[in-house]
Amino acid sequence: MIPTRSPQPRLSIYLLGEARLVRDDLPWRGKLYDKVIALLAYLVVESNRSHPREHLAALLWPALPAEAARTNLRQTLYYLRQLFGAESDELLHASREAVRFSYSPRHCWIDVKTLTEQAPTCHDCPTTPASPPCERCLARIKARADAYHGEFLAGLSLSDAPDFDVWLDAQRHNLRGHAFSCAERLRNAYEAKGRLGPALAYAQRCVQLEPWNEAGHREHMRLLACKGQHGTAETLYDVYRDTLARDLNVEPEHLTRALFETIHRRELEPESTPEASIEAFDGDDPAVRRQATIMCCHIDLPPGAAQHNTEQLAKARSLCAAVLRRHAGHLTLGQGGYIYAYMGYPQASEHAAELAAQTAVELHDRFSDRYRFRAGIHTGIILAGFDPSLPDIVGDVSTVAWRLCSRMQKSGVAVSDAARRLLHDRFRLDALRPLAAGAEHIQEPGGPMPAFRLAGMAQTVRPGDVLARRATLVGRKAELRRLNDLWTRACTGSPQFLVVRGEAGTGKTRLARALLDVVDPAACVVHHMRCYPEHRHTPLYPVIALFETAMGFSMGDTVHQQRQKLDHYLALHRGAIADQARPIIMDMLSIAPYDAPVLPPRQRKLQTLDMLLTLLDSRAARQAVLLIIEDAHWLDVTSGDLLERLIGRQDGAAVLTLVTARPEFRPPWLRADSVLDLAPCPARRTQR
Incomplete structure (x- = not known):
C-alpha cells in the first residue's frame, strides 16, 4: 500500500462529508461557522490563483455594504489563521488586495486534494487498455476513492449567498464525478484480477454515487450473479424497477431486463478464478x-x-x-x-x-x-x-x-x-x-x-410466545368506538380505510385485536397480513404469504399440487373470475408454467394489482371483509401501491382496511382524515 501522506502532517482538513479539522489526531473543539467553512472550502478548491478581497466579500456577504462585507472577511480570515495554527503562514497568504491558499502536502492533508490529484506516470503498468493497473497504482486509486466520505460540505447551504451556492452545487457534481470514476476503475481492476469481493464493493459504490446510471446497476447485478448471489441480484432489479416506475414512470432499459432474465434463469454462473477466494476488504468506514x-x-x-x-x-x-x-x-x-x-x-x-x-x-x-x-x-x-x-x-x-x-x-x-x-x-x-x-x-x-x-x-416456552398472549385493553374506549363505527359503515357497502399510527408499545396491535373481539366471525371474512423489515424489498410479500396460507400450501407440495390447490380455491371462492385470475396469481406465486407468456414488468405489476382488487371485491360482494395489515412501516413498494389504490376507491365495497404502523409511515397519498395517531395512555387511564 502506498502511503498517501508522507511525512505525516499535523493538520488534516476534511471537506467531503461533514466539514471538520483534525490537528495531531485530535478534532478541533471550537465551533466551525458556516461562513468560515465556506471561505475555507472556496480557497482550498480554487487554490490555483489569488482572489481579490472584493470578490470574496461579495461572494459570501452580497447583501451587506462593501465595507461591512470586507470587515466580515477580515474577521473570517483571522479565524482561519487560528484554525491553521503554526501552519497559517505557510497555508494562507493574504495581502491588502488579495487572498490565496497555498496547498502543501508537507503542512496539511486535504481530502479534496487527495481525491482530485493527478496520477503520476507509471512505467510498471501494462500498456494494453484492458489490463488492470499495477498494485502501486491500484493503491493510489484506492486512496483517492477512500477520501470521498460523502457529499462536498454535506448539509451546508448559504441562503444569503446565492452565487456561492451555485458554485457549491457545481463542485459537488464535479467531485462526485471524480469519486465515481475512481470507483469504476477499481471495480473493473479488481474484477480483472479475479477479486470479486472488492469489485462488488466498488460496484455498490458506483450505484450509490450515480443512482440513475443504469449501466452501473447492470454491473452490480452481474457481479452479484458471478459471486453466486442470484437472489440478491433479482431483488435489486425489482427495487430499481419500482424506483424508476415511481419516480420517472419509465421501465428499465432492454439490456437491463435481458440481464435480469439471464440471471433469473441461472444462465450466468458464478465465476471461479485463482484469486476469487473470499478475501478481506479493507474498508475504513x-x-x-x-x-x-x-x-x-x-x-x-x-x-x-x-x-x-x-x-x-x-x-x-x-x-x-x-x-x-x-x-x-x-x-x-x-x-x-x-x-x-x-x-x-x-x-x-x-x-x-x-x-x-x-x-x-x-x-x-x-x-x-x-x-x-x-x-x-x-x-x-x-x-x-x-x-x-x-x-x-x-x-x-x-x-x-x-x-x-x-x-x-x-x-x-x-x-x-x-x-x-x-x-x-x-x-x-x-x-x-x-x-x-x-x-x-x-x-x-x-x-x-x-x-x-x-x-x-432448553425450555418449553419459546421466546416470543409471551408476546402472543392477549392483554386486556385499557384506556382506548374512544379509539375502539371509532373502529366500531368504521366497521358498521363498511358492512353497509361503504369502503373504509384507517391507519393506526404510534410508537412501539402504544397498543396498535391490541386495538386491532379488540375490533376482532366484537365483529361477528360468521358474518365477515378476516384477512390478516403482516410486514417484516427483511421483506421491505420483496414485492407483495404480505399478500403472497396470505394466499399461501389461504390455499393450504404445505411442505412437500409439488408445483403441480400447488396449482391444483389454487384451482380449488378459485373455484370455491372466486368461480366467476377463476379463469382470468389463475394465470396472474400463478405468476405472483411463482408457480406459473415455464412457457407461460411474460409481460413487461410494469404491465405485469398493474395487471396483478387490478386482479387483487377484483378478487377482494368479489369476496366483499358476499361477506364484509376486514383486512388488517400490521407494521406497514416495513411495507414493500408494490404493496404500498396496492394500499394507495385501496384508500382512493370510490366504488362501493364492504371492506374495512385497518393498517397499523409507526409514526414514520407517512406516504404522500395518506390523507389526514384516514389516520388515528395513538399517544401513550395517561397514567390515570391505566390505573386499575
Whole structure:
C-alpha cells in the first residue's frame, strides 16, 4: 500500500462529508461557522490563483455594504489563521488586495486534494487498455476513492449567498464525478484480477454515487450473479424497477431486463478464478460494519436414497426458504443448494442469534425425518458495503456458517462459540470437535474455533410466545368506538380505510385485536397480513404469504399440487373470475408454467394489482371483509401501491382496511382524515 501522506502532517482538513479539522489526531473543539467553512472550502478548491478581497466579500456577504462585507472577511480570515495554527503562514497568504491558499502536502492533508490529484506516470503498468493497473497504482486509486466520505460540505447551504451556492452545487457534481470514476476503475481492476469481493464493493459504490446510471446497476447485478448471489441480484432489479416506475414512470432499459432474465434463469454462473477466494476488504468506514447472525442451511436426500426425485428435493428447499423468510432479514442462495439467512440485517436485532437457533430447531423438526437437514449458525461483524440489499460483502461470517453446516455429516445444526454466547442458556448444546483453522482467515485468535451441536430448546416456552398472549385493553374506549363505527359503515357497502399510527408499545396491535373481539366471525371474512423489515424489498410479500396460507400450501407440495390447490380455491371462492385470475396469481406465486407468456414488468405489476382488487371485491360482494395489515412501516413498494389504490376507491365495497404502523409511515397519498395517531395512555387511564 502506498502511503498517501508522507511525512505525516499535523493538520488534516476534511471537506467531503461533514466539514471538520483534525490537528495531531485530535478534532478541533471550537465551533466551525458556516461562513468560515465556506471561505475555507472556496480557497482550498480554487487554490490555483489569488482572489481579490472584493470578490470574496461579495461572494459570501452580497447583501451587506462593501465595507461591512470586507470587515466580515477580515474577521473570517483571522479565524482561519487560528484554525491553521503554526501552519497559517505557510497555508494562507493574504495581502491588502488579495487572498490565496497555498496547498502543501508537507503542512496539511486535504481530502479534496487527495481525491482530485493527478496520477503520476507509471512505467510498471501494462500498456494494453484492458489490463488492470499495477498494485502501486491500484493503491493510489484506492486512496483517492477512500477520501470521498460523502457529499462536498454535506448539509451546508448559504441562503444569503446565492452565487456561492451555485458554485457549491457545481463542485459537488464535479467531485462526485471524480469519486465515481475512481470507483469504476477499481471495480473493473479488481474484477480483472479475479477479486470479486472488492469489485462488488466498488460496484455498490458506483450505484450509490450515480443512482440513475443504469449501466452501473447492470454491473452490480452481474457481479452479484458471478459471486453466486442470484437472489440478491433479482431483488435489486425489482427495487430499481419500482424506483424508476415511481419516480420517472419509465421501465428499465432492454439490456437491463435481458440481464435480469439471464440471471433469473441461472444462465450466468458464478465465476471461479485463482484469486476469487473470499478475501478481506479493507474498508475504513465504521458505518458499514455491523454484527449479524448468519445461518447456512442445506437440504439433501439421505445417503443411499434414490436420487431421481429432484423435483421433490427442490420443493423441500423452496419450503425451507419460505420458512426462513418469516424470520430472516435477508436470504441469498449459494452454489450447491445452500441457503444463507441473515438475522439482524438489515434491521438490527439483539435477539438475532436466538431467532436463528429457534428457526433451526423448527426446520430440523420439519425435515430431518425425510431429508438430511444441516445448518450452521455463526455471529460476527459483517461489512455490508454501501447498499442495504447486500450483506456480508467480504463473506468471512458467511464462510464460517458454511463450514459449520458442511461439517455435519448427518442431519443436525452446528453453532459457533460466538453465537453460543448470545443464546443465554435457552437451548441445549453439545460440544463438538473444534472447527479446524482453514486456509481462510476466519478462525478465532488462539487457534481452532469451538463448535457445538444444537440439541433443542432448553425450555418449553419459546421466546416470543409471551408476546402472543392477549392483554386486556385499557384506556382506548374512544379509539375502539371509532373502529366500531368504521366497521358498521363498511358492512353497509361503504369502503373504509384507517391507519393506526404510534410508537412501539402504544397498543396498535391490541386495538386491532379488540375490533376482532366484537365483529361477528360468521358474518365477515378476516384477512390478516403482516410486514417484516427483511421483506421491505420483496414485492407483495404480505399478500403472497396470505394466499399461501389461504390455499393450504404445505411442505412437500409439488408445483403441480400447488396449482391444483389454487384451482380449488378459485373455484370455491372466486368461480366467476377463476379463469382470468389463475394465470396472474400463478405468476405472483411463482408457480406459473415455464412457457407461460411474460409481460413487461410494469404491465405485469398493474395487471396483478387490478386482479387483487377484483378478487377482494368479489369476496366483499358476499361477506364484509376486514383486512388488517400490521407494521406497514416495513411495507414493500408494490404493496404500498396496492394500499394507495385501496384508500382512493370510490366504488362501493364492504371492506374495512385497518393498517397499523409507526409514526414514520407517512406516504404522500395518506390523507389526514384516514389516520388515528395513538399517544401513550395517561397514567390515570391505566390505573386499575
